[in-house]
Amino acid sequence: xxxxxxxxxxxxxxxxxxxxxxxxxxxxxxxxxxxxxxxxxxxxxxxxxxxxxxxxxxxxxxxxxxxxxx
Numbered sequence: 041x042x043x044x045x046x047x048x049x050x051x052x053x054x055x056x057x058x059x060x061x062x063x064x065x066x067x068x069x070x071x072x073x074x075x076x077x078x079x080x081x082x083x084x085x086x087x088x089x090x091x092x093x094x095x096x097x098x099x100x101x102x103x104x105x106x107x108x109x110x
Contacts, residue, residue: 054090061086
């Protein structure tokens with residue numbers, strides 16, 4: 041398969057994490073009667089969590105190289 045599928049899978053993973061976090065927030069709001077607090081926290085938290093994960097995946101753990109020791 042081509043390299044593009046890697047990016048498609050990252051996008052799907054991002055969307056799934058955000059969606060599950062939002063649904064978790066809705067479920068919690070219905071249980072606690074705090075609509076829309078947990079929904080917003082779940083959605084924004086899921087976006088932050090997935091965003092950090094996506095950034096780390098796309099960066100590939102390749103930071104700036106240290107200069108060689110002399």
